[in-house]
Amino acid sequence: MSMKFVYKNGRKSDRTDKVEESQGTLPNKNNQPQKGDKKPVKPVILIIVLIAGLLFAAVFTGSCIERTFFYPTEYKKEVIAASDRFGTDRILIFSVINAESGFDKNTVSKKGAAGLMQIMPETAVFIAGKLGIKSYDLFDPGTNILFGAYYLKYLLSRFGDTITAVAAYNAGEGNVAKWLKVKEYSADGTTLKSVPYPETSAYIEKIKKSLKKYKKLYPSLVDKRKKI
Template sequence: MTKTLTIMLLAGAMICSAAVAPARADIYRYEDEEGVVHFTDAPTDKRFKVFMRDIKRDKKLRTTFRLANCARDPKEFEPIIDQCALEFGVDRSLVKAVIHAESGYNPNALSPKGASGLMQLMPKTAKDLKVANSFDPKDNIKGGVRYLRFLLDTFKGDVTLALAAYNAGMSRVAQYGGVPPYQETRTYIDRVLSYQKSYQTN
């Protein structure tokens, strides 16, 4: 397990522990250049984004935000990852890297835009992939790996463009004829490729 992943899992455990008590304030997070995730309830940096809202103050998220069982041991998902990677012919280290970057191995992760689960599938994408439950690790990983296979085929095996499309959407990649000029997307690609290399080494 890498140092970065260890820090992420510890951070997730801290948030889970905090969730036992009644929510009193929004929780914010951001992931730095080293892949370390930071959490706070009093952000002092514009890079912090809302991770969990105070459910007493924002009732609309009461039934949609799932925090229980935060980040889990990555080894728990290896059999599913191996099976799906083999089935769809996708490098298992790439699958792990995407999961690491997207959710930090939290099967109940839910983004403000509605992306959910380990591989952060958007509702429409999940529906198109026939994913019955995005919060189910097996369903989510199978759908996510199938989508990665589709993107890799679409971009003739170009992993960078496939990741750009995974993050920003195929239409944006087509619009700019390559990686969109978004810092978020470029950082995402670098992070996933770095994680992939680390998983290959380990």
């Protein structure tokens, strides 16, 4: 018996072009679409899908880069603990740490401010007295964040405004108290419309930007009970 092909089911039989054509193994002679043929995907659809994928990847990658290098949440456990104890907003604490030390726990300024939230020695003595702490290490992340969170809460309670409190954190509460009495810097005696120190002005803008970024990147950290 003559044989041209052996089929998958093991049966032996002659195979003709007609059979091949009907089973799709041989292109039809007229090159016309046949029943069962897959419709080609239009190039425009492929382009749309590709662009959508690239946009998604860009957004996702961009967010990851911002979280990792520009707006991290290191020492999250310590920040949450301090926030829960004093009621200081977590986003604000992270923003201040980012602006003050860039999350470097060993940073010391030329004026002697130390640690993650750059606590001045005299400010540390004041805070320790309020908290009843006799011995402390400002280079310990938990202690530094605890002191910084307390001081922010203290300033917020005194001035009643986040930006004014932030200005006081940078320039000192004594200076801010003076500025609030000058119409050039404050129209209502409560909030600041400008400050005379360029460094403090830049610091305020940096904190404002960080607050927005942290809220966007970490919505789960936002305390909806507080407006900052």
